[in-house]
Amino acid sequence: QPKTPTRDDGEFRDYSHSEISRDVATIKNSVVMHLTATFLRTPANIDSGQAYLASAFSVRDRLLQRWNLTNEYHDKIGAKRVYYMSLEFLIGRTFDNALLALGLREEYSKVLGDVGFCLEDIIDEERDAALGNGGLGRLAACYVDSMACSNYPGWGYGLRYKYGMFQQQILNGYQVEAPDCWLDSPNPWEFPRPDVTYPVKFYGHLVRDPQSEHRFKWESNVVYDAMAFDVPVPGYGTTNVGNIRLWSCKTNTLFDLNKFNSGDYQGATGGQVAAQILTDVLYPNDNTSEGKELRLRQEYLFCSATMQDILARFRKTNRPLSDLPDMAAIQLNDTHPTLAVPELLRILIDDEGLSWDEAWEITTRTFAFTNHTILPEAMEKWPVPMLDKILPRHMGIIYDINLFFLQTVEKQFPGDRELLRKISIIEESNPQQVRMAFLACVGSHKVNGVAAIHSDIIKQTIFKDFVRIQGEAKFINKTNGVSPRRWMNECNPDMSALLTEVVGDRSWVNDLTKLNQLEDRISDAGFRERWWAAKQKNKERLAEYILTTTGIKVSAHALFDVQVKRIHEYKRQLMNIFSVIYRYYQLKQMSPEQREQELHRVVIFAGKAASGYWVAKQVIKLINSVAEVINADDEIGDVLKVVFIPDYSVTAAEYIIPASDISQHISTAGTEASGTSNMKFVLNGGIILGTVDGANIEIGEEVGEEQIFFFGCLAHEVEDFRHYLRFNQPKPDAALQTAFDMIQRNTFGDAQLFQPLIDAIMRGGDVYLLSVDFPSYIQAHKAVEEAYRNHDEWVTKSILSVARMSKFSSDRSIQEYAEEVWNIEPQPVLNCGL
Ligand code: GPQ
Structure with missing residues (x-):
């Protein structure tokens, strides 16, 4: 075992002269230095793009010092x-992530404020x-x-x-x-x-x-x-x-x-x-x-x-x-x-x-x-x-x-x-x-x-x-696990502030087990109210984001029902949109008075399809066609809105995930290896509607079965269903049949466009078992609505979930590896x- 060098034994280089300065004037100097020397600008003549670059380069200087130190040290020992x-x-x-890691967010905010910029806008300049x-x-x-x-x-x-x-x-x-x-x-x-x-x-x-x-x-x-x-x-x-x-x-x-x-x-x-x-x-x-x-x-x-x-x-x-x-x-x-x-x-x-x-x-x-x-x-x-x-x-x-x-x-x-x-x-x-x-x-x-x-x-x-x-x-x-730095501390500042208050300091950021202290606050009325307010603020932020990216106005008081991930047949966005169509049908059958009594819901989709994956691309088209009809229907109004947010990305996820009430992870049992966004949603106080698949199962074990809405057939049943469907026509229930009928009556534009999606089920053996799982999926949606209407019960679920999520920190995964x-x-x- 080689001896570990210390700072005093002369073997180790002394970096103390390059200590990271928290002094605002010093930081300002370094930003101005990059502005003038790296980018040939003057402070009087810059836009927010240049302000971002100069700030980012000055943060990078500080990171590189530590980069060298880390590698030199690991080599040496x-x-x-x-x-x-x-x-x-x-x-x-990376910018915001680096500022938080170095503990310099306040300082850079001040420096940028002094030259007329708001840190949030500067962060938005990064690609x-x-x-x-x-x-x-x-x-x-x-x-x-x-x-x-x-x-x-x-x-x-x-x-x-x-x-x-x-x-x-x-x-x-x-x-x-x-x-x-x-x-x-x-x-x-x-x-x-x-x-x-x-x-x-x-x-x-x-x-x-x-x-x-x-x-x-x-x-x-x-x-x-x-x-x-x-x-x-x-x-x-x-x-x-x-x-x-x-x-x-x-x-x-x-x-x-x-x-x-x-x-x-x-x-x-x-x-x-x-x-x-x-x-x-x-x-x-x-x-x-x-x-x-x-x-x-x-x-x-x-x-x-x-x-x-x-x-x-x-x-x-x-x-x-x-x-x-x-x-x-x-x-x-x-x-x-x-x-x-x-x-x-x-x-x-x-x-x-x-x-x-x-x-x-x-x-x-x-x-x-x-x-x-x-x-x-x-x-x-x-x-x-x-x-x-x-x-x-x-x-x-x-x-x-x-x-x-x-x-x-x-x-x-x-x-x-x-x-x-x-x-x-x-x-x-x-x-x-x-x-x-x-x-x-x-x-x-x-x-x-x-x-x-x-x-x-x-x-x-x-x-x-x-x-x-x-x-x-x-x-x-x-x-699998997810980083609490990005997927809580960075993307959800208001909830993070509450966690810090409960834990007493920010140590939870590197140790999620500390969140179990949340359980002590479960009956603290004031705390519960602020918890809900944090979620509400995130929903308003997302409503704003939806408005700028799609032009669609949604109410932040509705239930936010989110499915964001790659578009893939096995992930069953198609089943989701079929259920939305059925919901639309039901709402249309009601009197206006009845309808207003219904729970208001915003169904949010986002995700990319591989450029060569035709079926997945048709699913995107169907979602958008359905959204267009429903959103324009004055009878429906805010009772149901459907949104496809374009260009899903890590940054979009940082807006979307903290704002969800319910998120869907509905792959055919046995097909989603783990899923990781499921972990991010629950860590941010959202509830899962999901199949008994991937990490959904372990999340359920940790947070408790009352905190998760499971439905659908089990992995060991899939093979038998598939076998049956290879030789027998699927039997869609009345709800699924209604969705097919609506499409085929050209409710969402030319039915020809979408017939191949229906055919994949009715003639293609329904490989992903939509016809099998649809009835229990609709039931699960009903259970979600009921639970959401019981506000107190819902807040309890949300707080308990976060309190019990420590297993899904990537720190735990990495320690095991x-x-x-x-x-x-x-x-x-x-x-x-x-
Ligand atoms: N996954 Cl093979 C991908 O994102 N891309 C791939 O090409 C393959 C797997 C996912 C998988 O679908 C999820 O269930 C996992 O949570 C994720 O990898 C990380 O393990």
Whole structure:
């Protein structure tokens, strides 16, 4: 165990001279310095965009000091680090997050106020870093946040997409995609590192090493450069600053001097265009594998650069390669980074000269793998011919991994040919395919699902045989979590103030268990009133946001019923809109007097559909068509309003989530691995209407069954229903049939547009069991309305829920990973007064 240096023993650099100043005049100087020196402006002549940039750069200076300190310290004490490899990091905005973490929000507010700006407006100038699709990418961002806040030495690794998640516009009710040019203006939250650049090879051929039968030299002329950009991750209440290292494909090495000299100026840069494309765009698929060659090359660029970087850092320790697993734990965020496994083997064997057995031992002790879905369309498979062409050496290594694996299985279960066929990493289809989930599983020492039910399901389905072969202990559960920094402290200031009052200080931000003290206030009438007022204020803020983004005026006194997430058949936004149609029908049957007695409701949708996912896009069109008719119906007025908020994003979620009364998480049982927005809604005092699926189940266990509205069939019943519906017509109940009829009578425009959505149920086998769950869904809505009308009961539910949510802090998830998977410990940077 290396000795931990202290500030006095001369070994450790003294940072005290660069203490972060809280002095408003000093902060002002640094903002003005950036304004004049970085952006060539004068304080008398700036707009809010420039005020944002200058302020953000001055905050960044302070973060970078701590970034250096953190990494220098972790290097010095020889700390083991975790590397969280993810093709997606859905970060959102950073400015406000950094101000809160550094405790400088008041000070910057004052400085900006002095020059005539309001901090909230300045915060609004920042564009989201939207380098992810949905839950998987946001989870990665919450996890690096928790690592920093809990002082774990760890980095995220990802890609710096030039265009992030597309921007969604709604035109004539349809989703239209526009590019997300987020890097068009300077990005204060990245730090370019041209000195950290690695070459990454593609294509080419292999030459066998005459010295050794299993070593190869891989020769190729197609070499791209991957350059690092570091994104600091502010830790709240700690000096530690985390890091996300993002790779960008560098272009200038592909300049063709021969062409240039012969006068072909355009042709000389042809390579640049090709190189740029590798990190140009984020693939906009959620829970679906695209299978494009470009995506494979993107994945490999990522894996190769990351492994080279991790090994470069390891070599500086001068320890033998067999110590790598003692210095580095690598987590694979789904199968997208799985090529890191053969890449590490390749480097260890071909470049470092290790034997297969040595390299294999190091590799499997280093990697662990998280599965995030069991949807068949999301399972990554790459055709062998494609892999063989692009990465010939890796294809050979994968064959070897498979061979050795099958040999051990054959020894364990002699003569079981069927078993070998089922578990082979190579699927014997035409063409053959590499099953990436199997490769990731075999190459890792731990495999986990993301909620208890999901981890059970994967053990019974895709990894069933692997459990039998490799043992139960390898397959574990790590229920997801969310960061309380962003998903309470930042997005819900009024409720946060109440929590701080109850706890006595802000310590709950890094320790959600403290919220159990809320239970003591449950019968404090004054407190309950302020609790409700906080929710009400958030609803008014959202009503304002809805008005500016959609032009629709909604009443903040109605029940806010929210479903925001990627649009996907398994998430069943379609079932939601069918129930809205049925509700509309019922309201139309009533007399005006009766109608006014009904609970007023605003049904809020938001979410993006993958650009190539036609059904999901039609669902968006249906929602907008229904909204248009209902919102324009004077008889209905405020009794029912339907809103589709365009361009859902992390920032939009920060407005929407704190304002919900009820939120819907209604996937067909067994299909949503976990869900994470469900946790955010409940943490913000909203109640869930949901199926017995994913983390809904564990949320129910924690907050109590009275605090959650469950409905629908159970996961173990799904297979039988599906089987029945393959051979029998679905029988929609009267309510669902009414919704179909309304659509087919052209109530919401041309029925032809929506017939395919009805057909998917009535003729397509109703794979997601809408006809099965609809009756209990309508019942659950009734139960929600009744409960909401009992105001006192509702406030109690809301407070109790928040009090009992500590399990769903990502700090808890990260601590479990650290202790059970990564074997790393918190290493708080010595307190140097920073
Ligand atoms: N998830 Cl495979 C995604 O957001 N994208 C994906 O491509 C895959 C999974 C989600 C999953 O659907 C949610 O249930 C999880 O809560 C989330 O990953 C994080 O684990």
